[in-house]
Amino acid sequence: MNSKHQSSPAPSRSVSQSSIIRAGSPLPVPVSYRMDCMSAAAKRYKYLRRLVKFQQMDFEFAFWQMWYLFTSPQKVYRIFQSRKQTKAQFARDDPAFLVLLSAWLCGSSIGFAFVLKLGFVGFIKFLLYVVFVDCIGIGLVIATFFWFISNKYFIKPSCRDQDVEWGYAFDIHLNAFFPSLVILHVFQLFFYHVLIRHDWFVSRLFGNSLWLLALGYYIYITFLGYSCLPILEKTQVLLYPLTILVLVYIVTLVIHWNVTVWLMDFYKNRVL
Template sequence: MGSLSLWIGLSHGLCNLLLPEREGVVPVISSLLASSPRERERASKFDRSSIQLLSEKKKKTKKKNREPKCCPLYQKGVCLLKFGPILFSPNTSGELSSYQHTKYHKQTKNQWARDDPAFIVICCLLLAVSTLAYCAAYDHSVSHAVFVIIAVLVFHFLLVGVVLATCCWFLTNNYLREEAPNSHVVEQRVEWLYAFDVHCNSFFPMFVMLYVIHYFLSPLLVAHGFIPVLLSNLIFMVAVSYYHYLNFLGYDVLPFLERTTFFLYPIGIFIILSPILILGGFNPTRYFMNMYFSQRL
């Protein structure tokens, strides 16, 4: 009897190793090898537990294989794809919307803000490269060029972004939130990280206009005359207005905020100021170039 039990155990182990996917083979072989009713009952219980373990293992393996494998390169590629909708389709509905990903974050991770800093890192790299190009064209000192690059990254992008995000975060949570209809509704608030994400999204089109397009047009814009003054003011007005428009879209997508058109008011201010600056002969390109770079224009 002992040798028969040992033989049943060995046959069961070999079948599990050789035929892991054929769950019905092990009970048949074990039942054929077991001669007495007691042995058959013991083999049947053992086989049922083995079949259950194998089926659970198969389910876990299939679930693990279905899960997407995200590598850092994949995440950077997805992040780069977000720059296009911000520039060309910020207000469209569907998956191409620049703020459609915020709804996905809320549904999947219960937060409005991005949890991946790749967007900010790429913006900083692009900003550093463009500032380096300006320094190569309009600066003569390496140490001063390094200072300008650090100042643009820290002051123009990060520090100004922190201040603006904090102001918008405070304003939306204290004055623009809808009142809950009853006490049973979960109170929602704007996250500070989401406010900074909105600043980063809004900054990118302004970066394209004032650091890329402006760079190639700078030989014309720094010249004297009415045409350079007109073009320079128009580029700055469009860039700043587009920044505030995207800022409005970022908060308008949140369902618990109201009166978000408040973020469009600065556009009207810049539209009114631009003709005054043009008639006054103020050239913002020459002003900022002389302020940041050693070469006087």
């Protein structure tokens, strides 16, 4: 005889993980399940779609990253490692950093327009050049180059089934570009007319030293970005360009080449 209190059958093993997730579990979705199957194109689409959804962007966290890129860039890359564990990708999925960087580019371009005495049309040309050539254009080339060599030469033999995401390579460029932007396109402007543009040794020393600091920072932050990946080895070779940079810096002082004045003239001729 069947009992009234017959126990309910055990849940079927065929229940999908997605239905369990919809049940409201507070735990993060396992890395093995989350977005691993999402293609690179789908990730890019999701990222670009969020560019117009400002209310969903974490600007406070993006400000935090910008601050620590100056004071302790290692902390920024620890966040990238955590993202890999929780979202199955190293690259940013929140465009807030890119939006804030765009605001910095606009603000610094206004400063350049004032220092170089550019009109409104000249300002627009300069802004477009800085955004689409200096930041995006050169960034695409650098990110693609490092993405290629890191996957071809730096992957550990035991990790050949993994790779460095191109989006992460571009994020490294943006991380390294931001401190250089502030040093060369903001801080440097305050000293251009009063010191740097004069034909004095101290002018060349100060101006060229700012370029040494900015480019050295770019190389160092780029190195940190790749060295923090556990699937890569021998990333210390990315620091070798620092030696070449120092040698070029010494040569510019010896031959009386004021790099800042030369590039200011270059920018001005590009927009006139």
